Amino acid sequence: xxxxxxxxxxxxxxxxxxxxxxxxxxxxxxxxxxxxxxxxxxxxxxxxxxxxxxxxxxxxxxxxxxxxxxxxxxxxxxxxxxxxxxxxxxxxxxxxxxxxxxxxxxxxxxxxxxxxxxxxxxxxxxxxxxxxxxxxxxxxxxxxxxxxxxxxxxxxxxxxxxxxxxxxxxxxxxxxxxxxxxxxxxxxxxxxxxx
Numbered sequence: 001x002x003x004x005x006x007x008x009x010x011x012x013x014x015x016x017x018x019x020x021x022x023x024x025x026x027x028x029x030x031x032x033x034x035x036x037x038x039x040x041x042x043x044x045x046x047x048x049x050x051x052x053x054x055x056x057x058x059x060x061x062x063x064x065x066x067x068x069x070x071x072x073x074x075x076x077x078x079x080x081x082x083x084x085x086x087x088x089x090x091x092x093x094x095x096x097x098x099x100x101x102x103x104x105x106x107x108x109x110x111x112x113x114x115x116x117x118x119x120x121x122x123x124x125x126x127x128x129x130x131x132x133x134x135x136x137x138x139x140x141x142x143x144x145x146x147x148x149x150x151x152x153x154x155x156x157x158x159x160x161x162x163x164x165x166x167x168x169x170x171x172x173x174x175x176x177x178x179x180x181x182x183x184x185x186x187x188x189x190x191x192x193x194x195x
Contacts, residue, residue, distance in 0.1 A: 053190055057084050059163070061170075062190030063098060064183075067091040072099075085166075096183075097153055097173040105167045111160035112141055118169035119158055123149050126158075135188060138163050142184060147173055156180050163193040 054061050054069045063069065069089040074081035082088060085104040092098070101118055112130075119126070127144045134140070142159040153173035157180030160169040170187060174180050 054089070057082060057087060057102070059102070059166075059168075059193035060191065061100065062187045063091060064093075064096065067093055067096065067098065069098075069100070095153075095175055096179075097150070097156075098183075099171045100168065102166050102168045104165055105162075106165040108162060108167055109139055111139055111162050111167045111169070114167045114169040115141055115143070115158055115160035118160070118171045119145065120147075120149070123147055124156075124158065124171070135161070140188065142181075144177065144180060145171070149173060157184055159184050159188070161188070161191075163191075166193065168193075 054063055069091045071082050072088040072090050087102055089100045090098065099118065101114065103114065105114075124145050124147045127146055129143075131142045132140070133142070138161045140159060140161040142157060145156045145158050146154055147156055148154070150173065153175055155175070155177040156171065156173040158169070158171040160167060162168075168191075170184065172180050172183055174183070
């Protein structure tokens with residue numbers, strides 16, 4: 001009997017069964033995780049009214065909610081967008097046109113040179129006297145303007161101010177002569193820059 005058993009052909013297990021056994025053993029040895037609770041974050045109030053606030057290039061500025069600024073430099077030449085040191089933004093709808101420019105000017109206390117730059121010669125005309133103010137440690141100049149850029153927006157205002165090492169200028173075209181001062185006050189009230 002011993003000889004018969006020794007001469008009997010041996011059966012080898014199929015590779016599929018061996019693989020299944022190895023996978024089952026490996027899976028059984030992997031530790032199971034204990035469910036942990038995911039932390040719940042509760043929203044907090046934002047200190048700004050974010051409607052109509054543009055923040056980029058290390059400054060923020062208010063604007064009407066139904067308008068959005070676009071980078072004029074990037075639109076004209078994609079390889080030359082606005083930067084921290086200089087730039088130009090614009091925004092418009094049927095009732096307003098707003099333009100804002102800035103440039104690096106360390107040590108400059110008088111922003112009037114940029115006010116002159118934002119006003120288009122032969123198109124924009126100052127009306128009345130130049131208002132000079134100190135608002136939140138910023139030297140600010142403002143003037144009402146008339147413009148021939150468009151017949152539907154013949155009025156407006158222009159302003160310039162210093163903030164840190166940069167000088168900013170802002171211009172708006174409006175359908176009436178009463179809107180620009182309030183728009184500028186709202187714009188500047190929400191303005192801040194990294195000094």
